Amino acid sequence: MRDVCVIGLGLIGGSVLRAAAAAGRTCWGVSDSQTDVDSAVADGYDAATDLAHALDRAAEADALVVLAVPLTAVDEVLRAVGEHAPNCLLTDVTSVKAPVRDAVARLTPHTRYAGGHPMAGTAESGWKSATASLFDGATWVVCAEEPAGDDEPGTDLIAWREAAALAFDAGAHVIALPALAHDGTVARTSHLPHLLAAVLANVAAGGGPLAAALAAGSLRDGTRVAGSRPELVRAMTEGNRGALLPVLDEALGLLGAARGSLASTGGLAATIDAGHDAVTTLTRQQEAPRTPVKLDLRAPDALDGLLSLGERGGWFTAIDGDVLTGEVA
Numbered sequence: 339m340r341d342v343c344v345i346g347l348g349l350i351g352g353s354v355l356r357a358a359a360a361a362g363r364t365c366w367g368v369s370d371s372q373t374d375v376d377s378a379v380a381d382g383y384d385a386a387t388d389l390a391h392a393l394d395r396a397a398e399a400d401a402l403v404v405l406a407v408p409l410t411a412v413d414e415v416l417r418a419v420g421e422h423a424p425n426c427l428l429t430d431v432t433s434v435k436a437p438v439r440d441a442v443a444r445l446t447p448h449t450r451y452a453g454g455h456p457m458a459g460t461a462e463s464g465w466k467s468a469t470a471s472l473f474d475g476a477t478w479v480v481c482a483e484e485p486a487g488d489d490e491p492g493t494d495l496i497a498w499r500e501a502a503a504l505a506f507d508a509g510a511h512v513i514a515l516p517a518l519a520h521d522g523t524v525a526r527t528s529h530l531p532h533l534l535a536a537v538l539a540n541v542a543a544g545g546g547p548l549a550a551a552l553a554a555g556s557l558r559d560g561t562r563v564a565g566s567r568p569e570l571v572r573a574m575t576e577g578n579r580g581a582l583l584p585v586l587d588e589a590l591g592l593l594g595a596a597r598g599s600l601a602s603t604g605g606l607a608a609t610i611d612a613g614h615d616a617v618t619t620l621t622r623q624q625e626a627p628r629t630p631v632k633l634d635l636r637a638p639d640a641l642d643g644l645l646s647l648g649e650r651g652g653w654f655t656a657i658d659g660d661v662l663t664g665e666v667a
C-alpha cells in the first residue's frame with residue numbers, strides 16, 4: 339500500500355487522511371492552519387505545518403501526494419510540490435478540474451498527475467468535522483484525458499490507478515471523466531445548487547422572523563448548503579465560471595418561463611410537471627440495474643475503456659493489481 343501525504347486538513351483533506359489511515363496506510367498531513375494540525379495531532383494523527391518537510395518525506399517515500407486545499411491556494415502549493423517532490427504521484431480533491439489540471443501542467447510538469455473529486459461533503463468545515471466515513475458509498479471522479487497531441491501524452495495510468503486505489507480505500511466508487519466533462523456536469527449538479535441555495539436563503543430571510551418561524555423541510559433542504567464556508571463556495575463557483583454561466587442561463591430561462599406563465603395564465607404546470615418528470619428520471623437512472631465490468635489497466639486500450647465507461651456513467655468499485663471491477667447501467 340502506497341504512503342499518502344495529504345496537504346490541507348479541512349473537512350475533505352482531514353477525511354481523506356482519516357480514511358487512508360483507517361485502511362492501514364502510512365500517512366501524514368500538513369496544513370497552514372495550526373488549529374487543524376493541533377486537532378489532528380490530538381486525535382493521534384501525524385500532522386504538522388511544515389509543507390516543505392512533508393513534501394521531502396513524500397519524495398523520499400514515493401508517496402501519493404493529495405492536494406486538498408481550496409482552489410485559490412492550489413498554485414502556491416503546486417510551486418512547493420515542484421520544488422520538493424517534482425516527480426511525485428499527485429492527485430487533488432478540488433471541485434473544479436480543468437484549472438487544476440492546467441496549473442499542474444504549468445507549475446509541476448514532471449509530476450504524475452490524475453485529478454480527483456469526491457462527490458461528498460457537508461456544510462461543515464475544518465478537521466473537527468472530518469470523518470473516515472465521509473466518502474463511503476460516494477462517487478469519486480478520477481480524471482482521465484486522451485492524449486492532447488502527438489507529443490502530449492494522455493493521463494498517466496499509474497497516477498490514475500493510485501488515485502483510484504485511495505478512493506476505493508475510502509469506500510467510494512470511481513468514475514473516469516475528462517476534466518471538462520466533469521466541470522460541465524458539476525456546474526449543474528453542485529455549483530448551481532449552491533448558488534440557488536444562497537438565493538433561496540436570501541429570499542426567505544427577507545420574510546423576517548415570521549419566515550423563520552414558518553420555515554420547515556422544503557426550505558431546510560433547499561438552503562442547507564448556503565451555510566457552507568463562503569470562501570469555499572465562492573472558490574468553486576467562480577472557479578468554474580465558464581461552465582456555470584450557461585447553466586445559470588438555463589436556470590434563468592426556466593424561471594423566466596415560469597414567471598411568464600404564472601403572470602399570463604396563472605398556471606405553473608409546464609415547470610412543475612417537467613421538474614417532477616426530471617427528478618423521476620434522475621432517480622430511475624440512479625437506481626437502474628447495473629451489469630458487472632472488468633478492465634485491465636495494462637491493456638493497450640485501457641484509457642479508451644476508462645473513458646467510454648465513464649461517459650456512460652459506469653464506475654469502478656475495486657482494484658486487484660491492475661484489474662478494475664465495476665458496473666455500468
Ligand SMILES: O=C(O)C(=O)C[C@]1(C(=O)O)C=C[C@@H](O)C=C1
Nearest residue numbers: 433456457458459460461528563
Ligand atoms: O453535501 C454537501 O454539503 C455538499 O455541498 C457536497 C458537494 C455537493 O454536492 O455540491 C459540494 C462540493 C463538493 O465538491 C462535492 C459535493
